[in-house]
Amino acid sequence: MPFTFTEENINKINTVVKKYPYKNAAVMPVLYIAQEQNGWISIEVMQEVARTLEMPEEDVLGVATFYTMYHKKPAGRHHVQVCTNVSCMLRGGFDVYKAVKDKLQITHGGVTGDGKYSLEEVECMGSCGTAPMIAVNEDFYENLTPAQALSIIDSLK
Amino acid sequence: MEKIVLPDIENFHNLDVYLANGGYTAVKKAYAQTTDDIIDQVKKSGLRGRGGAAFSTGLKWSFMPKSTDKPKYLCINGDESEPGSFKDRQIFEFNPHQLIEGILITCYAIQAKSAYLYIRGEYHKWVNLMQKALDDAYERGFVGEKMKETFGHNFTCEIYIHKGAGAYICGEESSLMNSIEGKRGYPRVKPPFPAQNGLWGNPTTINNVETITNIPPIINKGWEWFSAIGEPKHPGTILFGVSGHVNKPGVYELPSGTLLTDIINIHAGGVPGGKKIKCVIPGGSSMPPLRGENLEGVKMDADSLRAAGSAIGTGGIMVMAEDTDIVRVLSRLSKFYHHESCGQCTPCREGTGWMVKLLDRIVDGNASKKDVDLLLNVACNIEGNTICALGEAAAWPVKFTIQRFREEFEKYTADTASIDMPNKVHSMRKTVNPVAKVEV
Ligand SMILES: Cc1cc2nc3c(=O)[nH]c(=O)nc-3n(C[C@H](O)[C@H](O)[C@H](O)COP(=O)(O)O)c2cc1C
Ligand code: SF4
Numbered sequence A: 001m002p003f004t005f006t007e008e009n010i011n012k013i014n015t016v017v018k019k020y021p022y023k024n025a026a027v028m029p030v031l032y033i034a035q036e037q038n039g040w041i042s043i044e045v046m047q048e049v050a051r052t053l054e055m056p057e058e059d060v061l062g063v064a065t066f067y068t069m070y071h072k073k074p075a076g077r078h079h080v081q082v083c084t085n086v087s088c089m090l091r092g093g094f095d096v097y098k099a100v101k102d103k104l105q106i107t108h109g110g111v112t113g114d115g116k117y118s119l120e121e122v123e124c125m126g127s128c129g130t131a132p133m134i135a136v137n138e139d140f141y142e143n144l145t146p147a148q149a150l151s152i153i154d155s156l157k
Numbered sequence B: 001m002e003k004i005v006l007p008d009i010e011n012f013h014n015l016d017v018y019l020a021n022g023g024y025t026a027v028k029k030a031y032a033q034t035t036d037d038i039i040d041q042v043k044k045s046g047l048r049g050r051g052g053a054a055f056s057t058g059l060k061w062s063f064m065p066k067s068t069d070k071p072k073y074l075c076i077n078g079d080e081s082e083p084g085s086f087k088d089r090q091i092f093e094f095n096p097h098q099l100i101e102g103i104l105i106t107c108y109a110i111q112a113k114s115a116y117l118y119i120r121g122e123y124h125k126w127v128n129l130m131q132k133a134l135d136d137a138y139e140r141g142f143v144g145e146k147m148k149e150t151f152g153h154n155f156t157c158e159i160y161i162h163k164g165a166g167a168y169i170c171g172e173e174s175s176l177m178n179s180i181e182g183k184r185g186y187p188r189v190k191p192p193f194p195a196q197n198g199l200w201g202n203p204t205t206i207n208n209v210e211t212i213t214n215i216p217p218i219i220n221k222g223w224e225w226f227s228a229i230g231e232p233k234h235p236g237t238i239l240f241g242v243s244g245h246v247n248k249p250g251v252y253e254l255p256s257g258t259l260l261t262d263i264i265n266i267h268a269g270g271v272p273g274g275k276k277i278k279c280v281i282p283g284g285s286s287m288p289p290l291r292g293e294n295l296e297g298v299k300m301d302a303d304s305l306r307a308a309g310s311a312i313g314t315g316g317i318m319v320m321a322e323d324t325d326i327v328r329v330l331s332r333l334s335k336f337y338h339h340e341s342c343g344q345c346t347p348c349r350e351g352t353g354w355m356v357k358l359l360d361r362i363v364d365g366n367a368s369k370k371d372v373d374l375l376l377n378v379a380c381n382i383e384g385n386t387i388c389a390l391g392e393a394a395a396w397p398v399k400f401t402i403q404r405f406r407e408e409f410e411k412y413t414a415d416t417a418s419i420d421m422p423n424k425v426h427s428m429r430k431t432v433n434p435v436a437k438v439e440v
């Protein structure tokens, strides 16, 4: 699907490029803006980002694929991230992960059939002191039992 | 005990509260002195970096070239992705203005006109909190062009927040600069060092968020005051993040040199159920683990921990009780390093993969005792053979866990391997054709 930035986002981009001495340095924030608009980073999105920042398409591809937070395929409306790294693991992170997997019937990288949820087993999120944790899109939920994690997921509209 | 980085003052994150408590006075004091004076004071204070390597901050600043036409930069490292580390996030939330003030003083000392504060992408909430504080500081004229009027000095600088996007390696300083430049987060070969050839090829200093937050009090209260706190060779307070099997996990700001056992048992409330401790990783997941019975008398500062066989790292203390399966912990950790390897160097890219496969095989009960030696061998062949220290970060946990917890591997391994394999290496490929059962 062809992609163009909205008027509002073009303004945002014009502001963000001012933070850097070179236009192409803004590729990371611009990819975030694109992801917010489109939900994920398709090839067409990368092409438009490259055109906007006057940089080679392959450089945009390189950046978009290097960083895990750019979705290279559509994610669910609620992107559920469960940390199973050591501090979480020691406090039941894998139990939370299993409970969420069983409930959503998908595994790492999966999206539910209705497109409502996607699931990612993530690395340490910086919540080790309040472990275990899940994150849904941009929000952190910490100090969870598996049951609490499931009720959070249930409460998402 | 006085707290320097996270004072117990309600709403300290709020600019007015910060100002009412002497906020932004250190900048004025600093700008009345020469840059050499500032660097000298920071050197004498003994402040050492809180990002992992505990390098002298003043010394690092003094590497910045004085006579150059090139623009200079400061990068502040808030990537905070090392498992077990969750301290910088407290600063973003509870003391953002002291960080900003520290940036203003550091920029002046090294004559940088632009500073990039790198915050990991997952910290959306903390990026927003930090941006709000920065916007407030700009609005009141503490940052940017208006600084001239505010501080009565013609030095100005700009501060920008750069949000990461999910890559642990971007905490490595040269990778961080590539990421700010809008590139993949590949570490660079050193030398040249950042002070000569950093951001866009210009002189650059990189410091951790906690390091920079220590600067305003050092300027305000003097280096003598700071250098008298805690352990003389690594003075000041340190933010210790305690996680894992303790009753009260969290971040505790304590003088350097505090006993590890006091941090765990007194501050973090001890181990649930009064269990014994099997293992502690004292400085974030990359640092060598210590055995529970060797914790007595271990002090938390760079030199004491080195003497004890580990390292201070980021001060993230991970506590594991007696019933923890250390092999599974190591296996999980190895997956992390494999996932985060940027892939530039063969020993790291391939070695981390082999370690994961070997550990999987051990955990699955298919390994022989010799596989543990093979695992050790792989780890030792990564160490020292890579562009950046992620190689060591991945190798150390494996190497030291095997050396110090060898008996933990016993219950998983037999004298002979239980799966068919033509030779040890190929047998780890999932596609292998089993040839014959081989004795190893
Ligand atoms: C793989 C790797 C990850 C790192 N991650 C971080 C990090 O998240 N935050 C940090 O401050 N330093 C990190 N460092 C250390 C930095 O390279 C650098 O030494 C540090 O930011 C310097 O600041 P300091 O002198 O104030 O400690 C990392 C190093 C390596 C090798
Ligand atoms: S050691 Fe690993 S992370 Fe560091 S540059 Fe080499 S491959 Fe990349």
Ligand code: FES
Pocket (backbone or CB within 6 Å): A083, A084, A085, A086, A087, A088, A089, A123, A124, A125, A126, A127, A128, A131, A133, B083, B084, B085
């Ligand atoms: S290990 Fe899960 S947040 Fe750090």
